[in-house]
Amino acid sequence: MPNPISSINNSSVGVVSAQQAFFDEPLTLKSGAVLGQYELAYETYGTLNAQRNNAVLVCHALNASHHVAGYYADKPEEVGWWDNMIGPGKPLDTSRFFVLGVNNLGGCHGSTGPQSINPRTGLPWGGDFPLMTVEDWVNAQARLADRLGIECFAAVMGGSLGGMQCLQWSLSYPQRTLHALVIACAPNLSAQNIAFNEVARQAILTDPDFNEGNYDAHGVKPRRGLRVARMVGHITYLSDDEMANKFGRHLKQEKENYNFDADFEIESYLRYQGDKFARYFDANTYLRITKALDYFDPALAYGGNLALALAPARAAFLVISFSTDWRFAPERSRQIVQALLKNNRDVTYAEIDAPHGHDAFLLEDARYHLLVSAYFERIDRQISP
Amino acid sequence: MPNPISSINNSSVGVVSAQQAFFDEPLTLKSGAVLGQYELAYETYGTLNAQRNNAVLVCHALNASHHVAGYYADKPEEVGWWDNMIGPGKPLDTSRFFVLGVNNLGGCHGSTGPQSINPRTGLPWGGDFPLMTVEDWVNAQARLADRLGIECFAAVMGGSLGGMQCLQWSLSYPQRTLHALVIACAPNLSAQNIAFNEVARQAILTDPDFNEGNYDAHGVKPRRGLRVARMVGHITYLSDDEMANKFGRHLKQEKENYNFDADFEIESYLRYQGDKFARYFDANTYLRITKALDYFDPALAYGGNLALALAPARAAFLVISFSTDWRFAPERSRQIVQALLKNNRDVTYAEIDAPHGHDAFLLEDARYHLLVSAYFERIDRQISP
Numbered sequence A, B: 001m002p003n004p005i006s007s008i009n010n011s012s013v014g015v016v017s018a019q020q021a022f023f024d025e026p027l028t029l030k031s032g033a034v035l036g037q038y039e040l041a042y043e044t045y046g047t048l049n050a051q052r053n054n055a056v057l058v059c060h061a062l063n064a065s066h067h068v069a070g071y072y073a074d075k076p077e078e079v080g081w082w083d084n085m086i087g088p089g090k091p092l093d094t095s096r097f098f099v100l101g102v103n104n105l106g107g108c109h110g111s112t113g114p115q116s117i118n119p120r121t122g123l124p125w126g127g128d129f130p131l132m133t134v135e136d137w138v139n140a141q142a143r144l145a146d147r148l149g150i151e152c153f154a155a156v157m158g159g160s161l162g163g164m165q166c167l168q169w170s171l172s173y174p175q176r177t178l179h180a181l182v183i184a185c186a187p188n189l190s191a192q193n194i195a196f197n198e199v200a201r202q203a204i205l206t207d208p209d210f211n212e213g214n215y216d217a218h219g220v221k222p223r224r225g226l227r228v229a230r231m232v233g234h235i236t237y238l239s240d241d242e243m244a245n246k247f248g249r250h251l252k253q254e255k256e257n258y259n260f261d262a263d264f265e266i267e268s269y270l271r272y273q274g275d276k277f278a279r280y281f282d283a284n285t286y287l288r289i290t291k292a293l294d295y296f297d298p299a300l301a302y303g304g305n306l307a308l309a310l311a312p313a314r315a316a317f318l319v320i321s322f323s324t325d326w327r328f329a330p331e332r333s334r335q336i337v338q339a340l341l342k343n344n345r346d347v348t349y350a351e352i353d354a355p356h357g358h359d360a361f362l363l364e365d366a367r368y369h370l371l372v373s374a375y376f377e378r379i380d381r382q383i384s385p
Helices: A134-148 A161-172 A191-205 A223-237 A240-246 A265-280 A283-295 A330-342 A357-362 A366-383 B134-148 B161-172 B191-205 B223-237 B240-246 B265-280 B283-295 B330-342 B357-362 B366-383
Strands: A019-023 A038-045 A055-059 A098-102 A155-159 A179-183 A316-322 A347-352 B019-023 B038-045 B055-059 B098-102 B155-159 B179-183 B316-322 B347-352
Touching: A019 A134, A038 A134, A055 A134, A055 A161, A098 A134, A134 A161, A134 A283, A155 A161, A161 A179, A161 A283, A179 A366, A191 A223, A191 A283, A191 B223, A191 B240, A191 B265, A223 A265, A223 A283, A223 A357, A223 B191, A240 B191, A265 B191, A316 A330, A316 A357, A316 A366, A330 A347, A347 A366, B019 B134, B038 B134, B055 B134, B055 B161, B098 B134, B134 B161, B134 B283, B155 B161, B161 B179, B161 B283, B179 B366, B191 B223, B191 B283, B223 B265, B223 B283, B223 B357, B240 B357, B316 B330, B316 B357, B316 B366, B330 B347, B347 B366
Parallel strands: A055 A098, A055 A155, A155 A179, A179 A316, A316 A347, B055 B098, B055 B155, B155 B179, B179 B316, B316 B347
Antiparallel strands: A019 A038, A038 A098, B019 B038, B038 B098
16 A cells, blocks of 8 residues: 655655546446446555554545645645644554545545546536435445455544544444544434525526536536535534634724625635635535435434434444534534434544534644544554554 | 505504605715615504604514505505504504504615616616615604604614614614614624625625626526525524424425435425515615625724613613524624613513524514513503603
């Protein structure tokens, strides 16, 4: 396994590079659609040990990717999205664990997705790319694990939508999931969560440049819709208090403009975030990821009984929530914990009193990181010979 | 004063009709712009007594109008937006009080607004219509009160943005405001509130049919943007719990579609609300109303000290909030109450434990209506000879 570490300091995995894995065994999706062949982009950090039992899969959420830690030699500013969590001596310590990050199918960062060529037509998939589910992603990740010779993950770890993948790993592959770290997550989306996703989707779907998802063939991008979608999403990532602390009612200039330029700093911030996102992210991918979020609901097949749904799980769990997360409130994490306890699972639960809202799972917080660190030490002791 | 009551039952004011008042005395707006002439659409219910001291001004919020109670002879289905609150024997009893509803300046229901003809050009104002503030609305309402011979309102009453107008009445015209009923309100918008307004505005402003507000001249309407704006607004009017109770994760069909049709009932509901709104409401008005909300901040001129800002008020206050209102949470109402108490104002405060979120102020709730009813009985005793 190549281990592209060339640290500049002992807390970064240093220079990393992405790899590609090609699969030509067809993958049947939950929708019934079949992907005849596909590629997955991934990165690894650390070394798979001789027992092949120290692998940790890190699952990404909405707009992230396989680039979890370190940086690229030609783009040193592009630091992995969970670099504060993963590296030598960090909570997920790459000197002990072999870390795997995968860009999910349908993504826009290197794995097969709507921007890829549809081998049947020789043109980009665009709007024809099938809808994905969390279960589909997990199945694709499992095939990559097969390829890498990983029979059982020491841990599967993720926040938000990444946490849903961890839950699904414990259900789809109970024997391959020793621990699941389910962070800032929920057992399914609430009506309000779906509502926000639907607003984002409608902004994109009704952008005149959307062209039923085949915008690339028309030489345009539905950037206006994607921009609004990101703006509304962004509001739900921050807590009300965090927004008040960061922006409050601060005016950009001394006086009100009395026009539709940005009067308040919060307006500029959202516009900036929306513009930035609309430049690099693919609208078709965004639509599909929000749908995967909406569809995730392991309890659905069990009449809404989450405890029944989680019965197949064999993993031990670390569940973490953040007090000011109103997107996936602590109450939602407690539902997961209670359902696991009903199944006599080994569960550690922590509710971190952090002011940052949903985004807290991505931020550096001493208590949060100490907790994850201690949990991985426990895993390390368990898997060490 | 015409009193267009023709009740079909004793709890409705019955058939009503709108009236127009034309003003040619220029109105200088807070922005510095001057409206040379303008019309206000209004309705009245009940009879102004001989002492002219039983008038109640009802101020409307975002998408409502002067049509507060009763119905139109030719459109019996168009019942006033606060008909459950106002009528003979209702909490605001039109057999005792003379009720006035006014469509605010810049509106799209009959008062001068962006769809009106700009006398300088002979064309619709469109994007050139000036931005309005709560202070401007109150000043225009005061001129209408002059016209109707109302020197002092027994009460000024409103919810949400309507509540802001009540607060402003107590500051701009302390001697003309005997009581102010400030419901589901806040002393200003939070960063999160502004953020949601900004998303709504950007959806409209970036709609290719917007044409800098001059869409009517181009024979189009920015309906896509207005639709998304309404959808995002609607989420903030309902509580998370209310959405869960009303819609939960109910699928429209038995199975997921695996496309972008509405899978969940909440999606259909939002699309329906968005479509309906985009058909009848004017985008330029919507933009201006959200800006008036953002700008309202009586404490700004007092270094953020709300108690100082409210010092000029002479009214007695009834302040009401609703426990599950996350748009204008009870905490925001308590800030108003505390600032008023610091000024030794006569304040009654109630926090109603209602599940409906911000929309609760429009709904029938026995405790809420009894409270308002009792408060108006007190006013009635006070003004009776």
